Amino acid sequence: MKTRILTAVIALAIFVGILMLPPVVFTIALAAVILVMLYECYTATKADNLMKFVGGISSIIMMLVMCFVLKSAELSLIFVFMAATAILLLYMIIIVTRHGKKSYKDILASGFLTLYITVSMWCIWFVKEFFGTEFMLLIFICAWTTDTFAYFSGKLFGKHKLIPHVSPNKTVEGSIGGVIGAVLCCLVYLVILYQLPTNDFIVNASHWVVYFIAVGLVGGVLSQVGDLIASSIKRDEDIKDFGWIFPGHGGFMDRFDSVMFIAPVILIMIIFAMIAF
Known part of the structure; x- marks a missing residue:
């Protein structure tokens, strides 16, 4: 740990x-x-x-x-x-x-x-x-907070296995905790952005609250799908991690598997938000 x-x-x-x-x-x-x-x-x-x-x-x-x-x-x-x-x-x-x-x-x-x-x-x-960097960070915040909250929620409350033949340690409770954590962290990030004078794109705050909740929900679910896809590849190849460069975390693929899966989706959601808001 x-x-x-x-x-x-x-x-x-x-x-x-x-x-x-x-x-x-x-x-x-x-x-x-x-x-x-x-x-x-x-x-x-x-x-x-x-x-x-x-x-x-x-x-x-x-x-x-x-x-x-x-x-x-x-x-x-x-x-x-x-x-x-x-x-x-x-x-x-x-x-x-x-x-x-x-x-x-x-x-x-x-x-x-x-x-x-x-x-x-x-x-x-x-x-x-x-x-801008602000929206790029949203991708990483969504993916990595999902992973973090899912990990600790699973450790604390995990009882029911999610997909044991793909990833034995992942639980339903951990998955739900990951999504909730992603939504909360996205909202905290919105509050931080709202306080910055450079972020004049936030005109209608209520619309952006709904948007960031949606990003947290969608990103929280899909980032775990990306992680499960990577886990299935590792199980097929009988390896624990893709790499070793990050002790305790594996390689770049192990760190970016969920980021990769949600990046195109969040890009589409950002484009939609810019058009709609």
Whole structure:
């Protein structure tokens, strides 16, 4: 427990420091995290070196297109087409060269993981770039407070197993506590934002209260779904954690599994809020 808490405090301090970086440096740092997460996934699923290399190159191509090219409307379509073509060709090469050595299903699964991790993490970049750090933090607050409250609620009140064949330690009581904790922390975060003079977007406070409750509910549920998906992969591969870089917590994938799953959904909810409010 002490190791887990100490690691969380140190990781949080590093995370806050990364948020203070200039936009380009932040983008590079995020890309580095994505590559580490891909490596952890490929290692867990026993992908060979060629698949790791192609997955990394594909992710870099996608990040370059999504982070820089899409800002130019004139170039967007042609570069998206070129990037998609290049990535498809890379995976076709793998299927041909690995015929008889690797199942095409394994190759397609690696391709899906590359797409899922890269696009989900890109949503975080998009929120920070176009809606500000305040909204980007909402994604992490929702995911990580759900995880924290679910953990302690399960320890204190957990009696009924949630999905024991996927994650034996998760309980129904812990899951409910996680959602309640996410809603409460989202509301506390709204109060903090409301006090800041720079957040002039909060015009109608009652609308934003409803919105932050909705984010807490949706994010609290879906972040646990993302965690369960990651748990099912780990059980299939017979591993405890994806990585080891965070003692007591595992690797980057173990820390970001729930964040990745809710980032696209919260991005959509943010866009809706900006239009509606």
